[in-house]
Amino acid sequence: MLDALFTFLDPAAILRGDDMAKWQSDWTHSYHSTPLAVVRPSNTMQVSDIVKWANTTGTAIVPVGGNTGLAGGTQNDGAVMISLDRMNQIDEIRPDARIAIVGAGVILSTLHDAVDAHDLIFPMTFGAKGSATIGGMLSTNAGGSNVLRYGNTRDLCLGIEAVLPNGEIINLMSELHKDNSGLNLKHLLIGAEGTLGLITRAVLKLSPKPRAYATAMVGAQTLGGGLTLLNTLQEATGGAVEAFEYMPQAYIKAHLDMFKTAKAPFDNPHPANFLIEVGAPAPHDCAIQSDGSIPVVTQLETSLAALLETNDIQDAVVAQNEAQRRAMWERREQAAEVVLTQGPVIQNDVAVPLDQMQHFLDRASATLAQVDPDATDISVAHVGDGNIHYTVSPSSNDAAHKDKIVEAIEDVVQQICGSFSAEHGIGISKRNSMKRRKDPVALATMKTIKQALDPNGIMNPGKVYPD
Numbered sequence: 001m002l003d004a005l006f007t008f009l010d011p012a013a014i015l016r017g018d019d020m021a022k023w024q025s026d027w028t029h030s031y032h033s034t035p036l037a038v039v040r041p042s043n044t045m046q047v048s049d050i051v052k053w054a055n056t057t058g059t060a061i062v063p064v065g066g067n068t069g070l071a072g073g074t075q076n077d078g079a080v081m082i083s084l085d086r087m088n089q090i091d092e093i094r095p096d097a098r099i100a101i102v103g104a105g106v107i108l109s110t111l112h113d114a115v116d117a118h119d120l121i122f123p124m125t126f127g128a129k130g131s132a133t134i135g136g137m138l139s140t141n142a143g144g145s146n147v148l149r150y151g152n153t154r155d156l157c158l159g160i161e162a163v164l165p166n167g168e169i170i171n172l173m174s175e176l177h178k179d180n181s182g183l184n185l186k187h188l189l190i191g192a193e194g195t196l197g198l199i200t201r202a203v204l205k206l207s208p209k210p211r212a213y214a215t216a217m218v219g220a221q222t223l224g225g226g227l228t229l230l231n232t233l234q235e236a237t238g239g240a241v242e243a244f245e246y247m248p249q250a251y252i253k254a255h256l257d258m259f260k261t262a263k264a265p266f267d268n269p270h271p272a273n274f275l276i277e278v279g280a281p282a283p284h285d286c287a288i289q290s291d292g293s294i295p296v297v298t299q300l301e302t303s304l305a306a307l308l309e310t311n312d313i314q315d316a317v318v319a320q321n322e323a324q325r326r327a328m329w330e331r332r333e334q335a336a337e338v339v340l341t342q343g344p345v346i347q348n349d350v351a352v353p354l355d356q357m358q359h360f361l362d363r364a365s366a367t368l369a370q371v372d373p374d375a376t377d378i379s380v381a382h383v384g385d386g387n388i389h390y391t392v393s394p395s396s397n398d399a400a401h402k403d404k405i406v407e408a409i410e411d412v413v414q415q416i417c418g419s420f421s422a423e424h425g426i427g428i429s430k431r432n433s434m435k436r437r438k439d440p441v442a443l444a445t446m447k448t449i450k451q452a453l454d455p456n457g458i459m460n461p462g463k464v465y466p467d
């Protein structure tokens, strides 16, 4: 059946048997599969030919980028996996227009380095930046640590090119900030997790590179108390807070246990710990003063001193150099590795209104104590956008028991008008939640769109849509 692929693909681009090993499990090792083959096209025409062949033969296809997704979205027995890793060309960086035109297989950190040479940034960043690709990030609408200031991947994308399930190439490579020419189909494909088409190229927005950062760790009593801190800093800096990340003491301890060379953020532990970063692109905020100080850092120190005075926060350490700043970031970016070492875990990636975050944590812990008294929880959160990674270590790895816990946490989320899925997507892992929690009319509309674009159901089957 695969013979037809050899007519338009170089044999080296078709992997079988042991050569497929690195694609046969997701990053968390929770999902495994044996694909029919992994194919590695090097241009959009080849992707189109593969998809046309799959649509004609009724073969399931699964797009894969860096395979760092946390919802099991790339695993499917018997499917042909289409890896975009060879479509990793940066076609153009146009500094004046503040855009980059890239292939879907470009790795996030590669793009960071390329635009840095132009004193620009592509602001999306998170722990998997060394492997995650632009196509995967668009398909999951990835979030990360800087959403507070720059938005999700969706907000950073002006245009895409994609191959639809019938193999047609759709050209939506707009470079425009305004384009009201009918339905915005780009947004249909972004966040679709490869179920409506394969993203092959993108036009991405770039931002001026901050010339200086002021970065601090702050100790406080509660996550809820952090909101005063965030709002105070936003007012003081004119909205220049780039990241505002929460780590409870339980996480700090687990991190120190795992990374032996890491240091505690404070001499005395605090229940709530925040990593804060303010970015300053404007020269007047970054110019080194005669006493050696930098205005953006002084401003952060002044705001934190005032909050210490009023007892809104209990402790603060401002990074004095790049090494200290990196250490603060590593502590946060190693979160996925730290929580996965806690044994079998349930990852509840939820979003709640900003002023309900503490309420959610209190209610979720109380609910967990009722459903599974022997379970433990550990959370990290992107506070600036209301996204909490509420991770539970249940007392049993039984699937039904774990789903009962998920359902109980979903109840808490729903009561405070939150979402059961914030930034990791649905994949396989959240299909039950989709069935229970998604508005039925919205779900039916999604299925209608899926049926219209992919009547043969070849694009990443078994993901996102329940049943």
Ligand SMILES: Cc1cc2nc3c(=O)[nH]c(=O)nc-3n(C[C@H](O)[C@H](O)[C@H](O)COP(=O)(O)OP(=O)(O)OC[C@H]3O[C@@H](n4cnc5c(N)ncnc54)[C@H](O)[C@@H]3O)c2cc1C
Pocket (backbone or CB within 6 Å): 027, 062, 063, 064, 065, 066, 067, 068, 069, 070, 072, 073, 074, 084, 104, 125, 126, 127, 128, 131, 132, 133, 134, 135, 136, 137, 138, 139, 140, 141, 142, 143, 144, 145, 193, 194, 195, 197, 198, 199, 200, 336, 337, 423, 424, 427, 460, 463
């Ligand atoms: C250590 C770590 C930290 C993380 N931190 C964050 C975080 O802070 N925020 C966040 O949002 N996520 C985070 N993630 C999750 C993950 O990195 C993101 O979901 C990322 O966007 C996935 O990119 P990828 O290239 O690895 O995609 P993959 O894992 O390869 O694919 C993800 C999904 O997208 C589909 N897909 C991939 N490429 C394409 C394409 N070209 N066209 C159509 N569909 C495609 C796949 O079929 C799959 O359904 C983290 C993951 C790890 C391992």
